[in-house]
Amino acid sequence: NAGVTQTPKFQVLKTGQSMTLQCAQDMNHEYMSWYRQDPGMGLRLIHYSVGAGITDQGEVPNGYNVSRSTTEDFPLRLLSAAPSQTSVYFCASSYGAGGFETQYFGPGTRLLVL
């Protein structure tokens, strides 16, 4: 199994540009989530999904959209990038509800917004 994969590994955007961060898992996990990691602030939950067709907001959802059309994929869209969105983004998945089970993390996407 590849586990949780994320693309791209690194991206530079200009303010106002849009892009999609890709996340896929091959473990048939129902729960998937997106976190951002900023220095000194730990990981903060952006959006999560408890199954295909179901998404919900986390702690810091503003400026991001998600969709979950399949069990395997959970893309994160930045509609109009801002410098405040410069961060490292992690996708994670788990068999059951995110708080009750082990989370499996992808390698991360490092995003720089100029």
Added chain:
Amino acid sequence: SQQGEEDPQALSIQEGENATMNCSYKTSINNLQWYRQNSGRGLVHLILIRSNEREKHSGRLRVTLDTSKKSSSLLITASRAADTASYFCATAFQTGANNLFFGTGTRLTVIP
């Protein structure tokens, strides 16, 4: 914020010594989890301890949970240079969304 807080923020020890990291939280939990992150990599799960458990072991790792004090500790015994990483506690609360809330981490450096 619902995040837990780790203490200390940074820890430097000699290889072979034990390392202890602490995590405190504010609200009743369902479980508490510890993760490790090597520099530039994703997080890797270490141990999950449920609210009705007091201690769990996994190899050289020992986790304790004191729900009366709302705190947990992670002990790494006989540390190795390869243990150098950041360690995060994450809590799942009894009420509200079933998500994990991460602390800010402890940066552990093990000197060979």
